[in-house]
Amino acid sequence: MSAQVRLGPAWITRVLRLRNGAVGRRLAERTQRVAAIAAREAPGRMGQDVSWKVIDTPRGLQGVITCDHPAVLYVPNGTRPHIIRPRRKTGVLRFVVDGEVVYARVVRHPGTKPNDFLGRALREGR
Numbered sequence: 001m002s003a004q005v006r007l008g009p010a011w012i013t014r015v016l017r018l019r020n021g022a023v024g025r026r027l028a029e030r031t032q033r034v035a036a037i038a039a040r041e042a043p044g045r046m047g048q049d050v051s052w053k054v055i056d057t058p059r060g061l062q063g064v065i066t067c068d069h070p071a072v073l074y075v076p077n078g079t080r081p082h083i084i085r086p087r088r089k090t091g092v093l094r095f096v097v098d099g100e101v102v103y104a105r106v107v108r109h110p111g112t113k114p115n116d117f118l119g120r121a122l123r124e125g126r
Contacts, residue, residue, distance in 0.1 A: 031063030034125035041117040078114035
């Protein structure tokens with residue numbers, strides 16, 4: 001007795017694109033691993049804002065890692081030295097240095113070095 005099973009390309013494509021299928025589960029594991037590395041490598045508390053998800057696109061499943069921190073755009077490329085001035089009418093900046101409250105009319109920020117933590121996480125998590 002013999003049996004013959006035919007799997008068409010459309011069926012195989014549909015099974016591979018299932019979010020709960022083997023490919024989707026593997027993609028979710030890898031995406032979660034890379035997001036964990038990115039959260040660990042992120043400066044300061046920026047790692048708390050790293051999240052991940054798997055989405056279905058016309059080209060197939062994709063793992064997406066995002067960071068919703070307000071300063072995330074400045075971190076990968078760094079910043080040049082710049083002057084920080086108050087935005088409010090009070091005319092002074094207020095911040096804490098070594099546990100003491102400090103006031104200043106102008107701050108000369110020295111700039112920051114680039115920190116491509118998302119790119120490093122992607123390379124390390126492969």
